[in-house]
Amino acid sequence: MRDDDFAALACRLLHEGGYSMKAAARATNYDPAFLSRVLNRKQRPSLTLAKALDGLLGTGGALADTLLDPDDDSRVSRSAENPSRLDAGTVDALAGVLSAYRRLDDTAQPASLIPATLAQMKAVTRMLKGARGPHRDRLAEVASEFVQFGGWMLAQDRQDAKAVRLLNDAVELADEIKNGTLAAQALNFKGYLARQQGRPEGVARWYAAAAFTLGAHPAQRLGDMLQAAAGLAELGERDDALRLVENAERLSDAAAALPPPDTAYWLTPEFNRLNMGLANLGLARYADAADHITAGxxxxxxxxxxxxxxxxxxxALKRALAGR
Incomplete structure (x- = not known):
């Protein structure tokens, strides 16, 4: 991560947490002048400072993990200047930064992450345009995931048009390298956005497309079928919705037998209880919906x-409990 991006991200997270610069310095035992220089982009952030801010903000080390160590920083800079000489270490470093951003998404508001996320995404996609050699496909995987993550952030922040453009780009990048897992996840995020927009047609369409994407992981297919069923149920297509729920239930053992894909690490059996709850809510099975969502x-x-x-x-749990 560039120093400017780290400073902007740290400032937003501190503001979100209710900390002034002086209060943050006092809480982390840092000199306010030093913290000011870092957050105003006049001094490079240290790993020690980043870890102290992680402790203050409760971000579990993710903020520190967005920083590259000096060797990786030099490696990434060289690859950015000459993408045709891309190496494996650069791809590993960028994948690590992306993983840190995903973990920040679990604790921070999307609006706080969007500027730095999109800056990183643009840097990776620029590198991909000139990349050559045996590591290009792996970089394309990271780029596709970064683009879909940017789309996910924008979707959560309801910047709908921008989100759709990025998610479409992510699908194209995934298709280019024939990665069905990444393509299915980008389509899943389009279904999520349709649900926020109150468009059950889009919910049914995009989750069904994700579920039947070649190469999708069983846990993805299971969750996507359930969410497509919720959309169909809302449209009054109860029989089709029930068939999808039955198909999803047949995938339960296969989904549980495999670890979730790294690009959708949250797709555990417990998480898919949430999706089963949404399907049952759409079908007006309120007691079952409440049980599944509570357990999830x-x-x-x-x-x-x-x-x-x-x-x-x-x-959704509140609506299920109210409908029982």
Whole structure:
């Protein structure tokens, strides 16, 4: 991560957490003048400072992990200047930064992450345009995931048109390298956006497209079928919705037998209880919906239980309980 991007991200996260610069310096035992220089882009951030801010903000080390160590920083800079000489270490470093951003998404508001996320995304896609050699396809995977993550951030922030453009680009990048897992995830995010827009036609369309994407992981297919079923149920297509739920249930064992894909690490059996809850809510099976959503929320890891994306499931739980 560039120093400018780190400074902007840290400032936004501190503001979100209710900390002034002086209060943050006092809480982390840093000289306010030093912290000011870092956050105003006049001095490079140190790993020690980043870890101290992680502790203050409760971000579990993710903020520190957005920083590249000196060797990786030099490696990435060289690849950015001459993408035709891309090496494996550069791709590993960029994948690590992306992983850190994904973890920040579990604790921070999307609006705080969007500027730095999009800056990183643009840097990676620029590198991809000139990349050559045996590591290009792996870089394309990172680029596709970065683009879809940018689309996901924008979708959560309801910047709908920009989100759709990025998610379409992510599907094209995934198709270019024949990665069905990444393509299915980008389509899944389009279904999520349609649900926020109150468009059940889009919910059914995009989740069904994700579920039947060649190369999708069984856990993806299971969750996408359930969410497509919720859209169909809302449209009054109850028989089709029930068939999709039955098909999803047949995938349960296969999905549970495999670890979730790295690009959709949250797709555990517990998480898919949330999707089963949404399907049952659409089918007006309120007691079942409440049971599944309650179990799904309870089964999330501690660091995910208060993530912003869980809010719609908590709202769904309220509707299920009210309908019982």
């Amino acid at each position: 929320l309870a089964g999330l890891p501690d660091e995910l239980r208060d993530a912003p994306w869980t809010w719609e499931h908590r709202d």
